[in-house]
Amino acid sequence: MIERSHGKARPALVRASDLTPHETAPKPSEGRDASGRFSAGNRAARAARFTHTIRKALGAKAGSGEALIVARDARRVFGHVLASLPSDAAPVRALLAVYARHQALHAYYTLRAEALGLDTEAGLALLAVADRQSQRAERTLVTVHDLARVHAEARPRATSSLEARLLGEESKS
Secondary structure (H helix, E strand, O other): OEEEEOOEEEEOOOOHHHOOOOOOOOOOOOOEOOOOOEOOOOHHHHHHHHHHHHHHHHOOOOOOHHHHHHHHHHHHHHHHHHHHOOOOOHHHHHHHHHHHHHHHHHHHHHHHHHHHOOOOHHHHHHHHHHHHHHHHHHHHHHHHHHHHHHHHHHOOOOOOHHHHHHHHHHHHO
């Protein structure tokens, strides 16, 4: 868009008022009752139940003290690792919750061992627990990556309309 100002043509940004309004998509009627509320057995409720199960595996948000610290760490690990995986299928998320919990427990017991002293008997005992948690987390993470790769290959990424047109033109050439 070009705008004239003081006798000169200047580029101008598009204003919100210049844009045409888009039609919003209607709410899906599947799984809803006559008033538009979700009904029993709808797909959103099933997904919410699975999400609730994953949250329980990561630890309670309403916990307190050290349990809350471990739960928060597990949630952080879960979110960051999930973002790096090629698939977020249900089996991947379920196993990733196990990994995140073991990783958070490893960090917790390592910190406790440091507080008690790494050369004390109690500190060494906590380091042994932390080491077992680390080993479990490592084995689980390898399986999570394999599972995510398998699910990513089984469900190929949807191509955008632009990609589809480009791929269609390349095949004609």
